[in-house]
Amino acid sequence: MSHNDTRTALVVLSHHRSDSLTAHIARRTVTQLEDAGYTVDLLDLHGEGFDPRMNTADQPDWNDRDKVFSPEVEDHMRRVLAAEVIIAVFPIYWAYVPALLKGWIDRVWNYGFAYGRSKPRLAGKRMLWLGLAGATADDGIIPAIKTMLDTQLSASIAYYCGLSDSRTVVLPDAEERPQRLDAVGNLEIGAAVTGAARDAHFAAFERTAAQHVTDFLTPVGIPA
Ligand SMILES: Cc1cc2nc3c(=O)[nH]c(=O)nc-3n(C[C@H](O)[C@H](O)[C@H](O)COP(=O)(O)O)c2cc1C
Known part of the structure; x- marks a missing residue:
């Protein structure tokens, strides 16, 4: 690809509320990609x-x-094909992607399209999986979730479909009320962060998300 070509990106948002933090991060990611010169779907x-x-x-x-699959799926396949980079933004549900996103993979990343050809159609594409986690950064579940996502999304799905690069990111602290299980299994829900502390909390969250997107767009060895 010449650097004069317009770069294309697909941002896949998986959330049921448009006022969710997940949707907010997805919209910011779209803006960030556009600022970096991408045409974004x-x-x-x-x-x-x-x-x-x-x-x-x-x-x-x-x-x-x-x-030939349903018109809806064929349309989504065209949207996937049109993108050089794909970024999925989703809340982590039970250490994995939500059913909505899983069903999208099940239906759209289909045999003959995403896998099952000697020349994979998704080869050369790069993908970032950006998962928001309610758990706090110091919760031991976070590295376990990261390992889960790496195994299931990168080492399995992306590998099977011949993507040239797939990375997962877990963004902890997505909730304003910290949650953790105590030693006997009760869920402790802390006080909500408020006021300036709340603003700082989510500003830091946004910065972390944006940094991961920047890192993804400028991988080592590939000039920006
Ligand atoms: C069904 C369900 C399962 C969840 N599972 C996890 C989990 O395994 N690990 C975790 O850290 N947070 C988990 N959470 C918390 C969500 O990740 C968190 O609420 C979300 O990322 C916040 O973003 P939102 O406001 O955009 O929904 C779960 C939430 C729900 C509703």
Whole structure:
């Protein structure tokens, strides 16, 4: 790719509320990409009414890797193909992606499109998985979640689909009331951070998210 070409990005937002922190971070990521010269397609899965449930039209036909899927899925496939970089922004649910995003992968990253060809169509694309976690940064669950995401998203899905680069990021402290399990399994919910401390908390959160996006866009060895 010449550096004069317009770069393209797909931001996949997986959240049911447009006023969520997740949606906020997704919108900031869109702006950040645009400022970096990308043409951005924001795919708001819930806002666009995406149904994560697998259906007959979109299940793979193992005898036909050229199967034509539902118009909705074919449209999403075109949007994936058009993007050089893909950034998924989602809340971490049970140490993984929410069902909405999982269903998008199930239906759209289909046989004959995302995998199952000697020349993978997603080869050369780069992907960042940006997960917001309610747990606090010092919670021992955070590295465990990171390992889970690396294994399931990068080492499994992205590897299987021939993506050239896939990275996961866990952003802890997404809640204003810190939560942790105590030694006997009760959920301790701390006091909400308020006022200037709250502003500082979320400003730091935004900076951390933006830094991860910057790092992703300027990988070692690839000039910006
Ligand atoms: C069903 C569900 C499961 C969750 N599982 C986890 C989890 O495994 N680890 C974690 O740190 N936070 C977990 N959380 C907290 C969310 O990650 C957190 O509420 C979210 O990132 C906050 O962003 P939002 O305001 O945009 O929803 C869970 C929340 C819900 C609703």
